[in-house]
Amino acid sequence: MLTLKCPYCGVDADETDLHAGGEAHLTREGPGASDDAFEDYLFMRENPKGVHFERWRHAYGCGKWFLAARCTTTLQVFGTYPAQTLEPPQDIKDAISAQRPGWSWGNFK
């Protein structure tokens, strides 16, 4: 069972309290974007075996969206952070580096 700490409530929320929202840190291509970029935005997703960044919503709690960094193979959670950010905060990156040296995900490493 996956347990994530909601960065707004500060409580450990069980998976059944949460709603999964897919990949985090997507670039939302708008009307001016090229067809290729828009296709990437709509359909192309990371599907890593290991470090992954996801959106989650504390649906039964405060109702807020937040982001989580976790490992898809071991379910280890590296940390959660508010959604109002364009890339993972340094402390999250450091926590991942400590456990998975040399990790990379999209443009982050």
Added chain:
Amino acid sequence: MSNAVSALNGKIAPGEVTISEAGLRGMITLRGDLAFSKLKSICTGLTGVDFPTNGQANCVGEKGLCWMSPDEVLILLPYAEVDAALDTIAKGMKKKHHLAENVSDARALITVEGAFSREVIAKLAPVDLHPEAFQPGDFRRSHIGQVAAAFWMRDADTIEVICFRSVADYAFDLLAMSAKAGPVGLFD
């Protein structure tokens, strides 16, 4: 005016842990900037309790304030005082972005009272209710069984549960069944 009745009209399931529907209670959902001092003073003025910090509830008698999310607070009042309270909020928060809504009739309030009331909830919700983790004053929004619910401890032996009115019957039966099944000894 029509005669207002609560969801289960004061239904009681007596036992070692007694489950009772608390009857009519005024509830106002207030959304806005919780750091705004005027909002805080209005809330504390209406209820006479301190403004809660994150994840806390301050309740005395029928009045109280519950922290619902970073931009939402639940104001508990006697049922008859809600309309006046909404006027007070509207006047005090004039020109400030906010939302205040009377949700008294959209919710049900159920009281769980007895020696192992903590376990009655612990069996139903994915929440750590160990005495070291959950104490009077703590407030948690989660779910019990299949339905959304929020709960807090009024004192060491009493837990108050809020759920939607439409599922009050289910929530009551669920709590009554959990109480009837007896203690598990989780926290002994």
